[in-house]
Structure formats: C-alpha cells, structure tokens
Amino acid sequence: MAMAIKASLLLLVFLSSAIVSFSLYEDQVGLMDWHQRYIGKVKHAVFHTQKAGRKRVIVSTEENVVASLDLRHGEIYVITLSSQGSTLRAWNLPDGQMVWETSLHSAQISKSLLSVPINLKVDKDYPILAFGGGYLHAVSAIDGERVLQPPESSIIYVLGFLHSSEAVVYQIDSKTGEVVAEKSMVFPDGFSGAVSSVSSDKIVVLDSTRSILVTIGFLDGDISFQKTPVSDLVEDSGNAEILSPLLSNMVAVKVNRRTIFVRVGGEGKLEVVDSLSDETAMSVSLPVADDQVAFASAHHEGSKIQLMVKLVDDLETVLLRESIEMDQHRGRVDKVFINNYIKTDMSNGFRALIVMEDHSLLLLQQGAIVWSREEGLASVTDVTTAELPVEKDGVSVAKVEHTLVDWLKGHMLKLKGSLLLASPEDVAAIQEMRMKSSGRSKLTRDHNGFRKLFIALTRAGKLFALHTGDGRIVWSMLLNSPSKSEACERPSGISLYQWQVPHHHAMDENPSVLVVGRCGSDSSAPGVLSFVDVYTGKEISSSDIGHSVVRVMPLPFTDSTEQRLHLIADTEGHVHLYPKTSEALSIFQREFQNVYWYTVEGDDGIIRGHGMKSSCAGETADEYCFTTKELWTVVFPSESEKIISTLTRKPNEVVHTQAKVNTDQDLLYKYVSRNLLFVATVSPKGAGEIGSVTPEESALVVYLIDTITGRILHRLSHQGCQGPVHAVFSENWVVYHYFNLRAHKYEVTVVEIYDQSRAENKNVWKLVLGKHNLTAPISSYSRPEMFTKSQSYFFAQSVKTIAVTSTAKGITSKQLLIGTIGDQILALDKRFVDPRRTLNPSQAEKEEGIIPLTDSLPIIPQSYITHSLKVEGLRGIVTAPAKLESTTHVFAYGVDLFYTRLAPSKTYDSLADDFSYALLLITIVALVAAIYITWVISEKKELSEKWR
C-alpha cells in the first residue's frame, strides 16, 4: 500500500513537473531571492546641494554607470549605464531621463577630454568642449547639437603634444572653429605622465626622465618652457609623478613617497609650500566664501582616516580637521570629493565623499561615517561557495519568542492572506513573518543546504562572504601583500579555489579558500597566495610565491587534512606544487606519470598539451617545482582560424548516470570525460563586430579536444557564422550560441557525445554474467569510438553568458541559464536543446518528453528567473548545488548582484514552505481517534452479538 502511495505521489510529481514554465507568484518575490544594486568604483562626483529638496551627489564610475545618490542614506536614486568613449550625453537631473545624446565621430579610440563650464545652467547656452579622436568638438548644452556659439572671450587655446616631444598651441576662433594661429615648439627631452593645468595660461608636465618639472607657458600663443629639476625642490628625489587634482597656481607632485605641493609663481618659478605623506588623497579645489579656495586631503592613519580641509592660498589655515574611525579595513584613501554647506551657526561646514582602495564609497560629515557602500562588489572577478558551520549543541541559536497574542495575530494574518482579504500592509507583514520563521539568515548549516556562503573576490582584491539567505556581507577581507614591499603593496585578485573542504576526517578544521593574486597587471608579475578561513574570514597565512601565475590547476587529490593539491604553472613552463609539504609531494609523486595539463596560446592559435618530466634543476628551484614536456600540439592555421573561446566542464560536476535510454528501448552511453576541451575559432576577419564581414568571409569552427592526447574528437564548421561564442559544457553535451550571418539571427547549437565502445553492453545477459566492459578503466590512449548528435536552433536574443544548473547528485533535469542582453536571466529547459527532437515525435518519444522540433527556441516570459529585476552589467552566473537534490543555488554578478534558488523540476523531494503541518497532524489524530472509536464500537457489538 505504501508503495502504491509512493508511486502515485511520484506520478503526481512527474505530472506537475511536466508543466514547462517556471514561474512564481507576486508574493513569492524576495522569499528565495535577493538583489543588490551597486555602481562600481567612483571616478567623478558632483554634489548637487544648492537647491532645496533632495540633496544628491551625482557620480560616474569605472563600470560606466552614472548614478545619483541620496546624501542622507546613500540610496541609488537614478541609475544609467553609459557607453564608453565617443558619445556625449546629457541627463535631466531629477529623474535621470536622457535629454540629448551626441556621438562624436572619430575613427580611432583615443583618450578623450571633456571641458564643461562650471556653472552649467540649462537656460543659458554654453558650449561644451570635447576632444576625442584628434578632433575638438564644441557642443551646445541645450540640445547637444554641435554648434559654435561665442562665449565671452572668443579665442580658445588648445595645447597639445605631438609625439610626446613637441608642444603645439592652436588658437581657435570659437565662432567659426577656424584655427587662427598655430605654433609649435620641440622639447628635446620629451614629456611623460600627467599634465597639471595650473592656471589659464600655464601647465606643468614632467619630462621623460621623470626628474624635471617643465612649466609650459602659452600666453598669447607663444610657447615657453621652463625646466626645474625635482631635486632642486626636494633632496634625494627619485621618480616623480604629477597628481591630477586641479589646484589653482599649484601643482601636487608625488616624489620619494611624499606628496609635495609646489606653487607656481608668476614667472614660472616653483617653490615647495607643503609636503604630506604619499598615502594622501586630495580633492579638486572648491570655492568657499570670500573668494577663498579650499581643498581637502585625506589619509589613512592606523584604523582612522584623517580628513583635512585647507585653503589653497594659505596652507597653514586648516578649516577642518577630522579623524574618523573606520569600522573595518578598507585600505588607503583613493579619492576625495568635497562639498561645503552652511551650518546652523552660519559657518562653513564640509562633507566629503571618499573612495577607498577597496572601491568602497563613504560619506563623511561631522567626523562620522554617514553611510558607506561596498562598491567593490560591482567588480566581482571570481566566485566560489562555502558551507556554514554546523550548529553545535552548546551554541544555542536565538529563537524568536512568540507570545500567544503574536502567534494568534500571525495566524489571523495568514488566514486573511489565504482568503485574499489582506491589505498591502498585511501582505508585507506576512512576508516579513515568513522571512523570520524560515530562519533563512541564520549563520549555521541547515539540513537542506539552502544556507551557504558565496565567497566573491573583487578586482580590488577584497574577499566578501555573502549569505545566501539575505545577501548580507558576513565578513570581508582585503588582501594584503605578505612582504609589504614597494613593488607589491596591494595585489590584485585573480581567482579563488576551494583549498580545504573538510568532510570525512579533519572535521574540526575550518574550511578554507585559496586566493590567488598577482602584483601588477602583467601576466609575468609574481603571484601571491593567500589562505582564508571561511568561517571567520581571517587570513590563515599568505605567501609570496616568487613565480608568476599562468594557470592554477586543482588536482583530484587531497592530503590527510583534506587540503587539495594544486599545481600552479608559471610563464617559464614550470609547474609548482602546493601545499609545500612532504605529504603532498609523496601523493603527487605517486601520480606523477598521470598528470597532464594544457595551455592555450590564444594569440598564436596554438594549444599545447604537457606532461610531467622531472624536478626543476637550478639553484633557485625547490623540490616542489617540476619541469614539463610537450606531448601534443594543435596548430590552427593563422590565416583562417582564430581562437575566440575555450571551455571545459566544471571539475566538480556530478553525473548521475552514464547511460541514456532511448525511446526504442535502446541504450546510449554518454561519453563523459573530464578531459574534454571545447574550442571555438572564427576566421580572423570575422573576429570583429557582428555584421562587419560577409557570410562568405566568415566561418566558425568548433572542436572538442581530448586534453590528454590532443585528439580532435569532434570538429564542426559553421559557414557564414560569427562570434562571439558563449558556450556551456556539462556532462556529455555542449551548447553554444553564435550569430548566423546568412539567416541574420542568433543560433544555438547543441552537441551531444556518445560512447560507441560500450554500445554492445545492451544485452541483459551480458550484464548479468559480468561479460561487459562497463567497469573497465577508460583510457584516453584507447582509440575513441564515439559519435555525436547535434542540432541547431534559432534564438531570438543576444546573450551575455550561459550557465547550467547543477544539483547534488545530478538526477534533476538541467536548465540552461541564459544571461540575456537585457541583463536578465532566462531559464530554459535542456529538453528544448535536445538533438533528438524531431518534427513529429512518435508516441513513445512524446512520452519520454521529447518536444516537437521547432526552428527557434521559445522565450517564455514567466521563465525569467530574475522576474522584474535587472542584473545591471551582467557578467557571470554561478550555480552551486544545495544538499536537497531538486534545488540549486544561482548567483549572478555584474554591477548588480542577484541570487535565487531554483528547482528545475520543481521541489519533488520536499514539501512547500507553507505546507500546513497542523492540518496533516489534525487529520492523523482524527483518523487515529476514528479508528479507536470504531474499534471500541465493533468490540462492543461483537460482545453483544456473542451474548445473544
């Protein structure tokens, strides 16, 4: 009987999962998902506080975001993404609507400059001067038309450099745009570095040796150079660097780990007026009352930030000196923007917006942090997951105590909600109650594995642990260089790996992650390793590894403390084993012969396979360094193919079954190999933008390469197609997205690989008698007998990234998660991209769930897992399995962050959150009571019958 119930339940589950679309109700939004908006590292900020009403600061960031932040709370008010380079845009301030847009036609991308009159008012027509691509543009502020309207003085001076050794001054008539006069002068030493514009007719630059300050005067079109060696200003000077802030008649020079302020006199005479430590950030000068100009400087001292506002003319006068305690380590101050306001006592007050080294944004006022935003999370580079600590007996988790009244109220509300009588406030209250009761933000592991940590590494080299329950930051840690040398003060983060995941033995060890960083942007720069405890967020240890990092390869071996062995390849072709313990070395030496790796040289179009050879020779080498030998190469012809995408399977992916049953009771064996590499190449001509070539000129070729032997297992060319290719590789299939130039549409192709060598194992008797080769080890050296099935479909949307859901045991059917160009995520069942789809599937095929073939993939609006939200600037999607087989965690990152929990085949293995246990209990009790009563009655009846 129980079996029958189970079977019927299962049937029910299957029936309900047969409904394709995934969707949720309005009141379910925010129950499992969260969304956080960020803007990125602030580049420029303009305060907007003059008028009454909302006080705001408008910022533009490195993620190409223009945003308006509320000064009181730091909430994002208006957000707009802007493109880089050649477009000028004006926005209406209150609502962020675009007023006009002008594109500056320029052939080549160059550093563009923009000069905007300071008092920009909409009703007056000021020209905005923009320089880009070798052209100077004057643009009207009203409608963005390119005009040449006369400002007060009608001559515009333009100073430029030619070949970085010749200064040219143009005088341009601002009415007509004609060049009135042009003068040039060669400076033999050459210029370098930033330019500081000191006054309307003077600028200061550095010469190419970075040791002489050159003042260039261009009064009335005459150029004059004046050289002042830096060593005259400060003793014992090294390379100097001009800092960019605009200070009138003053230039700030960073030299010798100090920042010196140099006043530029009337005749170009330079004198040092002040010096500060080099960890000081300075703001642009700001006019305050009585024709005075002030600027702010901020620097880091211990755990405090010292903020000072001084007058430019009189550096002795300090208008404001504040020291602000920081709540956590955020590195140095990177940028300061100040704004003044009139205090209640009619004196001048200042507020400062500071950008820290970890890209976080803080507003300081009256010696306190008004608000702070973790803008580092807008530039996540790598994500991994980690478990939370197990709930221990001693540690009691505070439970929300309910009084009877509260309890009754809650149930009344729920009842109201279910009877559709609830008002919006009630709905909100129900929502809140649900959130609380589910305990989803607790900091301990739960039975279903819904509570986890997402560890995110940002470009600034900061590590964040985000709780899946509510998205809050559990801990954060800024990477430090272990050696504190000058060359590597702050390493940049590259990637994250699971270093230690204790489960069998070593249970009392905390899990840890490995953060691989690099000192500098160059790939040959030395790497830095840092090991971080996941529970506490503390750095366990860190080390300068003294070699570069090209590739980090986690090996499938762990030592006795569950530390995973990693190989790190450097630019010289050596590999280094980590952890550097003798135990790890002995484990590695056992498998020495069976370790292979490959490198992709994208620029040369060569893929090389390597095997281990021997220990490194040489004095610097230690026993953990190994040389490798080249085992195979694949050389793509440079004139016809260029690598645009490579992809492997996720190393920790679980495949539940090797076999796939066909409709005609036939068995297909999946070719499941961890050593497959998907490579996509296009014709070099077609590597540019879509539509830049004709279909005849462009071809896309995809390969599946075995990375042990270098065999090309599958090769398919798509004529008339073009990248960019976005692909996802899972189990035995690859799905990739590209553009078809002939059809003028995007296409998605699926390739599934099946193993032929095991195809004979279909006979049941063979399996029973053990005459099969299913348990035989698979070797890459055997000749592969495999076949592929593939099919292409049109897809209506442009794609930014594709991922696939992953579950704990791999039983649940998979969904593709497609990050669309609209920054949303679409969940598409893998069944839609099945190569076995036919035009009219047979009854048996239909029963199996094969969908009739269509030429394009459907986009069902309900299957957007981001529902109404947008993940601004979407870059990547990460999936991680929960303990519950049906459920998978999805984390999407871009400028914004988004998290949700997905059940691709519905939660067939658990009851819904709002399942009424009380009703079930009551039913059971009632049934038991009924059984007892009927039993008593029947006993009595029987007795009375027997007495008869």
Added chain:
Amino acid sequence: MPNLTLVLFLSTLLFSSSFAFQSDELLLDDEEFGLEGGSHPRSPEPVITDSPPKQTPSIRRRYSDPDLDSKIQFTLEHAFGDSDFSSAGTFSARLKTWSHGGQTLTKLRFARNEFSDEEKHAFQNLLKGDDFYRIRLPSNVVTPPGREYVIASVRARCLPRDGLDEHIAIHMDGANILAVSYGSPGACPYPRQLKLPGKWTFNSHTILKSSEQAPRTPIFTEEILGSSENMEGEAEAPVERSFWAKYWMYLIPLGLIVMNAVTQASNMAEEQPAGSQGQAPAAIHRGSAPRRR
C-alpha cells in the same frame, strides 16, 4: 645495412605494392608509381589511405594539369621520450587546387621507415619506462614545417600488439595540418602491461580528416508545421504492444490479490478444524499478518 623502406600503398583495391628502396623521385603518374614498386615479399599489411569521394582512383591523371594538381611529400618525425626528433617515414600525396582557391590533399600514402637497431633499443627503453613515443608533422604541407610542428604522442606500451600497430589521423584544413591523432587502433586500458612486439614492423593506418559542415538550421513555415501535424494524424499508427506491456500494471496487483486470497483460503482451511471460540480472531490476526507482507 641498407635502409630498407617499406613503401606501401593501396590506391585501389587492386594494387598492393611496396618497394625496397626509397625513391625520392617526383612521380607524376599513379600507375607508374604503382608499377615501379612491383611486389615485394614482405608486404604483410596494406596501408589504408583514404581518398575523398570527389576523385575516383581509376581516372588516369596523365592529362591533369600539373599546376593545379601537384605531388607533395612531407616527413613524419619521431622521438623516443625526450630525445630529438628524427625522420621516421614519408607521406606523399596529391595536392589538388580548386578553382576557387581552396586546396585539398588527396591520395595520401605513407612509407614507414623500419626501426634501426638503435631505435629498437630506444623503443625498448620506452616500453620499460612506460614513456612517451612522440611523432610530429609539419603544420603546413606546402611550406614545411609551416608555422610550427604538430606533435602527438602515445604511451609506448600502447603500440605493441603482434607487430607495432599505429593509427594516424591527420586533421587537415586545406594545406594546413591542424592536429594529428596518434595511437593504437584499439584499446589501451590503464594498467599498461609491458609487452615486447613480436615483429618490429609497423602496421600503419592513416586517415585524413577534414572539417564536417554543420547542417543548416531547419526553417519551418507555418504551413509545413501544420501539414506535418495533419500527416502525423493519419500516418502515425500507434505501435501495437504486447498484452503484458500494455496491462502489466493491472496484472501485477491482480496476481497479488489472487495470491493473497489463496493464502487466506489455506489459512482458513487450517484453522477450521482447530477453531476455538474465544481466542480465534486474535490468533488469526497474528498468524496472517506476517504472511501478508
């Protein structure tokens, strides 16, 4: 010892030939080449060379334009473990130039040099150490070595069988060699046993592979879809399944019920004689419960 070379080819199934010395003469005609070789006593294994279907081998190439259709040769080099590469054999083929500018390699033949004593010794060392036997080919056959050599390698223990079996798949793109897959023609499971070859002759299988064209995405109009659905209605007769396949879900419970009934009946029969009045129902209850499971 003269450098004995086996040049083997099979352009048609009729010709199977080899010759004793390696001629570096540029040969222009297939038939000439075939006849010159004559038959050789030691020609145990034919080399399978594939030729694209566009050309039938029986067509005489005598009148073909030599500019468009040229003979080329390129060498296969090998290395034992970490040693330097040395010549191991010669591929000869025809390079056909198409009118649209594309080039294809056809009629590939492979002449494998025999191992010298030194090489035999080196190979035996490889077998002992389970090390790699590596081969390489130029990445461009017209201007060898092209940009770079294309390397492939195999564990030496995978090759020996009766003789030395090798399977070379060359992935081509025009006159470029993208990659070469090299290995034994069969399986080579992991705990590789040390086995010395019976004969020191190579049994070579070579195959040329070019890119496969992706099928075009099917484009359906509404009519096609509609008609196909109609067709489905009339043409698609449900496959007749066996009685058991159809009704197993009814038959199994039925069988269970019948069995249950039978055991019940036998129980009843047992208890009838021994039936006492008061405790009988309880005894029956206890007795039958385990049997029902």
